[in-house]
Amino acid sequence: MTASCVTGATGFVGGHVAQALVKRGDSVRVTYRDRERLGRLGALEAEEVRADVLDRGSMRRALRGSDVVFHTAGYVGSRPRELVWDMNALSPRVVVEAAAAEDVGRVVLTSSVAAIGRAPHGEAATEETVFRGGEFGLAYAEAKHEGEAEALAAGARLGVEVVVVNPSYVLGVPVDRTQPGETSTRVVGNFLLGRLPAVVDGATNVVDVEDVAVGHLLAEQRGKPGQRYILGAYNLTWVELIDRLAVESGIHRPLAVLPREVGVLAAWQNSLRLPAPIAPEAFALMAQNWRVSSQKAKRELRYKTRPLDRTIRATVEWYRELMEAGAFGRRISTLTVASAGMRVADRLGVMGGLRAAEGWVGRRLVTGT
Secondary structure, three states: OOEEEEEEOOEEEEEHHHHHHHHHHOOEEEOOOOOHHHHHHOOOEEEEEEOOOOOOHHHHHHHOOOOOEEOOOOOOOOOOHHHHHHHHHHHHHHHHHHHHHHHOOOOEEOOOOHHHHOOOOOOEEEOOOOOOOOOOOOOOHHHHHHHHHHHHHHHHHHHHEEEEEOOOOEOOOOOOOOOOOHHHHHHHHHHHOOOEEEEEOOOEEEEEEEHHHHHHHHHHHHOOOOEEEEOOOEEHHHHHHHHHHHHHOOOOOOOOEEEEOHHHHHHHHHHHHOOOOOOOHHHHHHHOOOOOOHHHHHHHHOOOOOOHHHHHHHHHHHHHHHHHOHHHHHHHOHHHHHHHHHHHHOOOOHHHHHHHHHHHHOOOOEEEO
């Protein structure tokens, strides 16, 4: 029986990794900082150990006796920047060093396609895409990229096999489906709740959380030390994703489609530290081309993915359960007001004018209807 330790198991991806390991028959240990979050794992049979991924001593205690560690812990966001950097850039090295001290032979590091970098417009990034740091002030991407480098260097120095996995934009249902969504699923929830006024005309890659979890196990079994593997599925634009959400949910709400150039303006706003209702980095991230290829993972790991419609349907159904249970309540925010304004504009015929102009400008101006 393999003894596996999962950091970040109370998170979206980490919870599914822990669940997949239990189903595989492993002896599973999960680390946590906040005991209340352990409820997100439901009735999962796993040993619980309190540990801080930034503290080498507590990580050594957590990893003691393990054969492999899955370091899924991280911080998805842009603020505060110190936390973004500590969790995503520094913790991977701490975990690898703790693994070496406790004779844990292999570490599977959860990174992100953001760490790989953007591909030229219309193309798909691969594991060999050159990362261009310093652009648009994308702290999350730069921290994840640095975390990979630190973990791989520590592994080579200390004799620990480090395999990196790079999930794309993750949708699906958490282990405990009574919990509200994590960051990556909120685009679905915000659309269904009428809290999404606009998207940017960029591109992404969507993958199911359960496929990502299985990809982690495949990387542990078949991944080559020192290599990274993209765990993605379907390339599409944000406009295409909202169109699919509207069809699957039967909910039609007009959203403005902002041009990709808004990402540059958001970066300027961020650098000048101007106040904003939405983190400028969110616009900058959405404006990029995050199309990726998972051919390496499919070839070397035998990685597979389910149909996109199945993932979207499951995510929508889960959010509807939460909405019916009153999980979100009624709250007024800048996004809610802006979304309501878009619906008023639609009733006044403004959106019809924008739709008519789409052929003239050569791109979508409205989605969600």
